[in-house]
Amino acid sequence: MSPFKVLAFDIFGTTVDWWTGIAGQACRLAAGRGIELDGGAFAEDWRGRYVPSMDRVRRGELPWQNLDALHRRSLDELLDEWGIGSAFDEPARAELVRAWHRLPSWPDAAGGLARLRDRHVLAATSNGGFALLTNLVKAERLPFDCVISAELARHYKPDPEVYLMVAALLDAEPAEVLMVAAHIWDLAGARAAGLRTAFVERPLEKGPSGQADRAEDADADLVATSFTDLATQLGC
Amino acid sequence: MSPFKVLAFDIFGTTVDWWTGIAGQACRLAAGRGIELDGGAFAEDWRGRYVPSMDRVRRGELPWQNLDALHRRSLDELLDEWGIGSAFDEPARAELVRAWHRLPSWPDAAGGLARLRDRHVLAATSNGGFALLTNLVKAERLPFDCVISAELARHYKPDPEVYLMVAALLDAEPAEVLMVAAHIWDLAGARAAGLRTAFVERPLEKGPSGQADRAEDADADLVATSFTDLATQLGC
Numbered sequence: 325m326s327p328f329k330v331l332a333f334d335i336f337g338t339t340v341d342w343w344t345g346i347a348g349q350a351c352r353l354a355a356g357r358g359i360e361l362d363g364g365a366f367a368e369d370w371r372g373r374y375v376p377s378m379d380r381v382r383r384g385e386l387p388w389q390n391l392d393a394l395h396r397r398s399l400d401e402l403l404d405e406w407g408i409g410s411a412f413d414e415p416a417r418a419e420l421v422r423a424w425h426r427l428p429s430w431p432d433a434a435g436g437l438a439r440l441r442d443r444h445v446l447a448a449t450s451n452g453g454f455a456l457l458t459n460l461v462k463a464e465r466l467p468f469d470c471v472i473s474a475e476l477a478r479h480y481k482p483d484p485e486v487y488l489m490v491a492a493l494l495d496a497e498p499a500e501v502l503m504v505a506a507h508i509w510d511l512a513g514a515r516a517a518g519l520r521t522a523f524v525e526r527p528l529e530k531g532p533s534g535q536a537d538r539a540e541d542a543d544a545d546l547v548a549t550s551f552t553d554l555a556t557q558l559g560c
Numbered sequence: 561m562s563p564f565k566v567l568a569f570d571i572f573g574t575t576v577d578w579w580t581g582i583a584g585q586a587c588r589l590a591a592g593r594g595i596e597l598d599g600g601a602f603a604e605d606w607r608g609r610y611v612p613s614m615d616r617v618r619r620g621e622l623p624w625q626n627l628d629a630l631h632r633r634s635l636d637e638l639l640d641e642w643g644i645g646s647a648f649d650e651p652a653r654a655e656l657v658r659a660w661h662r663l664p665s666w667p668d669a670a671g672g673l674a675r676l677r678d679r680h681v682l683a684a685t686s687n688g689g690f691a692l693l694t695n696l697v698k699a700e701r702l703p704f705d706c707v708i709s710a711e712l713a714r715h716y717k718p719d720p721e722v723y724l725m726v727a728a729l730l731d732a733e734p735a736e737v738l739m740v741a742a743h744i745w746d747l748a749g750a751r752a753a754g755l756r757t758a759f760v761e762r763p764l765e766k767g768p769s770g771q772a773d774r775a776e777d778a779d780a781d782l783v784a785t786s787f788t789d790l791a792t793q794l795g796c
Contacts, residue, residue, distance in 0.1 A: 445694060455731040458681060458706045470694045471706045475729070493711070495691040 326443055326558040328520065329496045332472070332487075333437075334505035335450035336374075336427075337529040337536075339551075340460060343367050345427030347531070353420060357411040364531045366406070371530075373398035375509075378451060378480040388478045390453035395421045424452070425459040429466060430526065436551020437467045439560045447472045449490055449503070451480050470494075482513020491519070502545070504554065508537045511544050522546040522554060562679055562794040564756065565732045568708070568723075569673075570741035571686035572610075572663075573765040573772075575787075576696060579603050581663030583767070589656060593647040600767045602642070607766075609634035611745075614687060614716040624714045626689035631657045660688070661695040665702060666762065672787020673703045675796045683708045685726055685739070687716050706730075718749020727755070738782070740790065744773045747780050758782040758790060 336342045343364065350370075351363030377394040380386045399420055403409040412420070437446055446468045448457050454473040461468050472490050479485040491498045498518030505511050506526040515521050523542035530536050539547050548554040572578045579600065586606075587599030613630040616622045635656055639645040648656070673682055682704045684693050690709040697704050708726050715721040727734045734754030741747050742762040751757050759778035766772050775783050784790040 441698075445698065453731075454706070454729040458730065462677075462681065462705045469698045469707075470690070473729075476712055493690040493709075494694065495689075 326560070327500070328444060328502040328558070329500040330447060330490065330494045330502070331440055331444045332447045332449035332490045332501055332503045332514075332519070333468070334481075334503070334507065334510055335448055335452055335457060335460060336371075337526055338504065338506040338524055339433050339448070339466065340427040340429045340464065341528070342371060342424070342427050343529065343531045343534070346370065346423055349423040349426075350420060353416060353423075354408070354411070357416070359408055359411055361408075366402070368530060368534060369406075370395075370398060370402055373402070382480055382483060390473075390475045391424070391451055391456060392421055392453050395424055425456050426463050427460060429464040430550070432550035432552045434464065434466055436553075436555050439552065439555035440558065441467050441469065443558070443560055445469050445494055445496075447490055447494065449486070450474065451486075481510055482516070484513070484517040487514050487517035487519050504551075506537060508542055511542065515543075520545045522548060524548050524550065524554065562796070563736070564680060564738040564794070565736040566683060566726065566730045566738070567676055567680045568683045568685035568726045568737055568739050568750075568755070569704070570717075570739070570743065570746055571684055571688055571693060571696060572607075573762055574740065574742040574760055575669050575684070575702065576663040576665045576700065577764070578607060578660070578663050579765065579767045579770070582606065582659055585659040585662075586656060589652060589659075590644070590647070593652070595644055595647055597644075602638070604766060604770060605642075606631075606634060606638055609638070618716055618719060626709075626711045627660070627687055627692060628657055628689050631660055661692050662699050663696060665700040666786070668786035668788045670700065670702055672789075672791050675788065675791035676794065677703050677705065679794070679796055681705050681730055681732075683726055683730065685722070686710065687722075717746055718752070720749070720753040723750050723753035723755050740787075742773060744778055747778065751779075756781045758784060760784050760786065760790065 346367035347363030350366045351361050354361035377398050448468045448471045451474045453475045457471045457473050474480050474486045477485045477489045491501050501519045503514035503519045504522045506524050511521040521544040523544040525539045527536050569575050582603035583599030586602045587597050590597035613634050684704045684707045687710045689711045693707045693709050710716050710722045713721045713725045727737050737755045739750035739755045740758045742760050747757040757780040759780040761775045763772050
């Protein structure tokens with residue numbers, strides 16, 4: 325029997341494939357403007373600004389703003405640095421930011437969640453904004469029971485407020501919550517807040533040539549290769 | 561085409577049948593203690609204390625507490641007034657409060673929501689706590705896209721904060737949100753906050769002899785007899 329009441333799933337990289345989704349949408353949008361873009365490199369550069377931008381909010385250098393706002397801020401920098409800013413007007417930039425609301429899920433995600441759902445409450449628990457997460461989950465028909473965005477705490481992971489909010493909102497002790505993520509920094513934050521942790525290896529998270537976190541470096545209670553593997557390990 | 565982006569559904573009475581659920585569970589729990597209880601009357605008396613208890617929080621007479629805490633407070637009063645307090649120990653009282661986490665949905669609810677979901681974001685929007693709502697929705701497998709409990713705003717409907725939170729979290733203008741409820745007071749609050757309104761008539765909400773709100777008294781943008789009727793009216 326699983327000792328967990330709640331399974332909290334990270335989303336970007338863990339549940340959905342941001343690299344493929346952003347690379348494809350950016351490439352297509354650029355092509356419509358006559359620009360041949362290396363979508364994968366663009367996606368990686370954009371995503372590389374994710375943790376630093378949140379850290380500025382976490383340190384209090386920027387006022388609270390949700391991930392859409394941070395994505396827009398880093399997109400503006402990115403387009404300038406790539407020398408293609410003039411090709412992307414306001415509606416095009418808004419559409420690019422919106423690309424993060426529609427990303428393909430990993431092939432095992434929906435099936436694994438469906439098995440895990442019978443015995444656990446499943447929460448989509450991400451630094452993405454509430455609308456973003458709701459849109460992602462809806463578009464991919466992922467069988468989560470609820471969406472708990474970091475936006476609700478006005479804190480970003482790995483701040484403990486986010487992990488503790490999940491436990492509090494779902495009437496669980498922190499140790500009854502299993503945080504599932506493909507990122508070592510996220511699981512370290514969860515563990516520091518008293519949650520249990522599961523590392524899911526996503527070797528292609530940063531594209532075919534990117535350096536994704538690896539299972540051998542993860543210090544987690546459970547290590548799995550997919551959501552279906554996790555379901556098997558938890559007896560679901 | 562539907563002009564709404566988000567459909568926000570009230571839960572108790574509108575989506576689930578609290579009268580049948582509480583009457584049955586209270587009756588069964590009492591029988592296990594040798595008490596023959598009129599479950600329906602007990603459910604109605606308990607539910608009758610719902611709006612007054614929230615109003616005390618809304619007026620600032622009680623500090624913020626979620627609906628489980630208010631249910632427990634009113635249950636303690638109720639058991640005393642009914643002269644059966646001694647038969648219900650702490651675990652039995654906790655179990656009774658927990659009865660509100662598992663209630664049958666109206667027969668048209670899941671099917672109507674499934675049709676409406678293709679074109680709208682569906683939010684469970686209730687004064688119930690976040691865990692309570694998540695448990696209710698999960699047990700009945702209701703296809704909502706997200707749970708937005710009043711607990712997240714630390715306000716109870718009909719305070720405008722709750723309705724405006726739904727719009728803000730889902731990136732919608734208030735007028736793009738349709739509040740769906742079987743209660744005139746809820747829709748009046750939604751309208752005052754700038755939302756659109758749909759009244760769904762639930763004649764049995766307060767049991768076979770109770771006085772449920774009626775369509776002819778509702779001042780709403782739409783009036784429907786069920787969620788499937790609402791789906792048809794919205795072209796879904």
